Amino acid sequence: xxxxVEPQMADFVHGRQERTMNKELESTKNNLLAELxxxxxxxxxxxxxxxxxxxxxxxxxxxNEAIAIAQLGTTYKKTGLxxxxxxxxxxxxxxxxxxxxxxxxxxxxxIIPHKLIIGDNYDAxxxxxxxxxxxxxxxxIDPPYGKDSMGEFAxxxxxxxxxxxxxLSMLYPRLQLAKSLMSKDGVIFCSIDDRNxxxxxxxxxxxxxxxxxxxxxxxxxIKGGKTTSTIYKNHxxxxxxxxxxxxxFALLDxxxxxxxxxxxxxxxxxxxxxTQTLDYDSxxxxxxxxxxxxxxxxxxxxGGDKEARAKRLEGNHxxxxxxxxxxESDIAWAIExxxxxxxxxxxxxxxxxxxxxxxxxxxLQYFDKKQQAYSSLTYIDNEYSNNKGxxxxxxxxxxxxxxxxxxKPVSLIRDLIDLVCPKDDxxxxxxxxxxxTTGQAVLERNRDGMKNTFILCQINEKTDxxxxxIAYEVTSKRLKRVMTGACYDGSTDFTWNKNNxxxxxxxxxxxxxxxxxxxxxxxxxxxxxIDETLYGKAKFERLEDKIQWVCEHFDVTEKSIExxxxxxxxxxxx
Numbered sequence: 001x002x003x004x005v006e007p008q009m010a011d012f013v014h015g016r017q018e019r020t021m022n023k024e025l026e027s028t029k030n031n032l033l034a035e036l037x038x039x040x041x042x043x044x045x046x047x048x049x050x051x052x053x054x055x056x057x058x059x060x061x062x063x064n065e066a067i068a069i070a071q072l073g074t075t076y077k078k079t080g081l082x083x084x085x086x087x088x089x090x091x092x093x094x095x096x097x098x099x100x101x102x103x104x105x106x107x108x109x110x111i112i113p114h115k116l117i118i119g120d121n122y123d124a125x126x127x128x129x130x131x132x133x134x135x136x137x138x139x140x141i142d143p144p145y146g147k148d149s150m151g152e153f154a155x156x157x158x159x160x161x162x163x164x165x166x167x168l169s170m171l172y173p174r175l176q177l178a179k180s181l182m183s184k185d186g187v188i189f190c191s192i193d194d195r196n197x198x199x200x201x202x203x204x205x206x207x208x209x210x211x212x213x214x215x216x217x218x219x220x221x222i223k224g225g226k227t228t229s230t231i232y233k234n235h236x237x238x239x240x241x242x243x244x245x246x247x248x249f250a251l252l253d254x255x256x257x258x259x260x261x262x263x264x265x266x267x268x269x270x271x272x273x274x275t276q277t278l279d280y281d282s283x284x285x286x287x288x289x290x291x292x293x294x295x296x297x298x299x300x301x302x303g304g305d306k307e308a309r310a311k312r313l314e315g316n317h318x319x320x321x322x323x324x325x326x327x328e329s330d331i332a333w334a335i336e337x338x339x340x341x342x343x344x345x346x347x348x349x350x351x352x353x354x355x356x357x358x359x360x361x362x363x364l365q366y367f368d369k370k371q372q373a374y375s376s377l378t379y380i381d382n383e384y385s386n387n388k389g390x391x392x393x394x395x396x397x398x399x400x401x402x403x404x405x406x407x408k409p410v411s412l413i414r415d416l417i418d419l420v421c422p423k424d425d426x427x428x429x430x431x432x433x434x435x436x437t438t439g440q441a442v443l444e445r446n447r448d449g450m451k452n453t454f455i456l457c458q459i460n461e462k463t464d465x466x467x468x469x470i471a472y473e474v475t476s477k478r479l480k481r482v483m484t485g486a487c488y489d490g491s492t493d494f495t496w497n498k499n500n501x502x503x504x505x506x507x508x509x510x511x512x513x514x515x516x517x518x519x520x521x522x523x524x525x526x527x528x529x530i531d532e533t534l535y536g537k538a539k540f541e542r543l544e545d546k547i548q549w550v551c552e553h554f555d556v557t558e559k560s561i562e563x564x565x566x567x568x569x570x571x572x573x574x
Contacts, residue, residue, distance in 0.1 A: 022554065024129050024553055024554075024555070025062065025063050025066065027133070028066050028067065028176075028180070029057055029058065029066050031176075031179075032057050032070040033058070035070065036050045036057075038209065045073055050073070053069060053070065053073045056069045064173075064555070067177075068173070071169075093514040094515050094530075094554050094555070095126070095127065095513070096127065096514075096526070096530045096554065097127055097535070098529075099511075099531070099534060100118070103472075103507075104507060104508050105483075105484065107483075107484075107504055107505060107506050111451060111506070113453075113505070113506035113507060114442075114443075114454045114455070114456075114479075114507050115456065115508050115509075116433070116456045116458070116479060116507060117457045117458075117509075117510045117512070118458060118471040118509065118512070119459060119460070119511055119512030120459055120512065121174060121431040121432065122174055124431065124457040124512060125457070128181060128429075129181060132181055132429075132455070133180055135181070135427055136186055136427050137421050137423055138188075138189070138416075138420065138427075138429070139189065139428075139429045139430070140190075140417075140428070140430050140438050141431060141432045142432050143171060143432050164196065167196060168200075171200070171203060172203060175207040178431070179208060182243065184243060185243075186243065186244075187240060187241070187244075187247065188240070189238055190238070190240075191238055191408060192236060192237050194233065194235075194236060197216070197236075204241055211245060212242055212245075214241060214242055214247070215239075215376065216237055216238070217377075217378070218376070218377070219236055219380070219412065220234060220235050220380045220382060221406065222386060222387060223382050223385060223387070238412075242420070249374060249419055249420060250374075250419050251371035251372060252374050253369055253371055254371055254372050256353050259271040259272055259273050259352075259353045261274065264338075265338070265352075271353050272353070274341050274349075274351070275348070276348060277347065277348055277349075278293075278324055278326065279302035279322060279323065279325070280325060281303060281321060283323050284320060285312070285317045285318065285319065285321040285322075286323055290324070291328055293328075293331060293347070295335065300347060301322075302323050302324050304345055334349070334357075337364070353369075354369075379412065384415075386409075389407035389408045389409040389410075389412075392407070392437070393478070395495040396478050396482055396494055397435070397474060397494065398494065399465075400478070403435075403470065403474060404434060404435050407435055410441045411441075413437055413441035417441065417442070423452075424450040425450075425453075426450075428453070429455045429457075431457040433457055434458065435478055436474070436479050438454060439478075440478065440479070442454040443482060443503035446505070447503065458470065458471045458475045476509060481494060481497075482500075482502070483503050483507060508534075510534060515529050515530075527543065527547050530554070532546065
């Protein structure tokens with residue numbers, strides 16, 4: 001951008017002269033400098049090196065440059081993360097959102113529209129920071145492991161796979177931007193294959209900090225497998241990180257079909273089953289829990305062997321040995337409340353559908369439905385497999401499976417969101433959107449009365465199957481079909497329509513456009529072409545305010561606004 005305001009703008013900036021720092025650049029610098037300090041404290045980075053990088057970051061002239069400098073400080077020995085950096089190209093062009101009116105549509109409601117951004121996700125993320133810094137609740141990404149969709153980063157070092165250096169180089173700056181977008185309770189998920197999982201986890205540890213790690217769980221990709229002389233590859237991984245160390249996970253509904261017994265409490269406690277004995281031989285031994293239990297006129301000991309109990313009381317017991325699960329006082333309460341059942345010579349506790357013994361207390365805890373914690377094997381189920389993902393996609397867009405070989409199922413992404421985000425107005429981001437599965441998952445979640453909003457980013461890669469580009473021919477079409485029940489051409493003959501009602505909602509489609517930083521022709525400057533309403537702002541009434549806003553939020557724009565007096569002097573000197 002020219003270093004002064006053109007004559008047609010002078011009346012709007014009368015009497016003003018101030019230096020402005022791009023807000024995004026300032027915030028990015030502060031975050032990167034804080035990260036350098038963390039690395040020093042963790043003894044990852046030497047103080048002298050951190051100071052040098054800090055000086056370079058402080059003097060950086062753009063977000064691109066600041067992140068690239070910080071990236072130079074990510075080659076450490078502590079985590080074993082080492083890769084040859086491939087830095088983003090520096091450019092003097094301004095990237096901004098431009099609405100695609102043909103692909104956008106509205107359902108007429110005033111609910112905030114969902115967004116699909118077509119273009120490079122690095123530029124998309126930087127533009128999103130203007131409106132969504134610190135506001136995104138959940139991010140899910142499925143970055144490319146292959147050479148396709150990678151543009152400049154497509155060089156490979158093995159068949160149909162992106163080189164690891166390029167993968168890490170591509171992800172690092174994008175994860176930095178994603179971190180700035182996340183809310184204080186935000187969570188980011190990343191699907192990754194077994195070949196790259198270890199390296200990607202190291203990168204996530206560096207960007208988000210090891211303390212932000214939540215889990216790394218396997219997900220079934222395919223139930224069967226082709227004949228092999230080695231081993232079937234039936235799973236990949238899902239990584240999860242959050243800056244909130246006290247995050248609470250949702251619980252998983254339990255299958256209660258095995259609860260088939262009833263007693264006089266069925267109305268309040270529900271049905272019950274008897275699969276859990278009152279005595280175990282795998283508990284830490286305690287003499288106080290190795291007592292004689294009187295029940296229904298008889299005496300019982302843990303394990304059923306009185307001689308073995310006598311030896312235990314003499315000290316001849318293992319570290320883990322036979323004891324009762326509940327104390328004598330809890331047993332008295334359980335007998336009074338009819339929670340015990342005799343089967344053979346063993347005593348069992350009743351496990352009810354709607355209540356359980358409260359942990360550490362002699363009282364019943366009631367709930368609406370039986371639930372349990374998710375496990376690290378929860379996603380080893382065909383419901384979360386690529387086969388299910390292919391069926392999801394094919395039902396909406398026939399033939400799209402030829403483009404996306406391993407699409408993730410809607411159920412996986414919806415369950416991940418449900419696991420960590422109870423909010424009914426959450427903002428969900430996927431900046432490797434692919435076919436748009438995350439968008440459909442959010443829309444299906446909204447069926448339960450929620451008002452979640454999705455933001456998807458997808459580069460419009462052109463292939464033999466999609467000569468107009470994936471974003472045009474797959475992502476946008478899938479969203480249009482599931483949201484309205486019809487494609488852009490009005491067609492409704494797709495399988496998903498036969499079993500589902502339209503999910504509703506409005507969609508704003510943006511594309512990334514560019515304007516030269518030296519453009520000064522009236523009507524073509526950044527101040528003219530950038531539409532502030534696409535960034536959640538009301539239309540500026542004064543051009544001066546528009547100029548100030550553009551300069552604060554977009555790199556390589558005007559760094560100063562000259563006074564009217566200086567403008568007159570400059571014009572008269574020509």
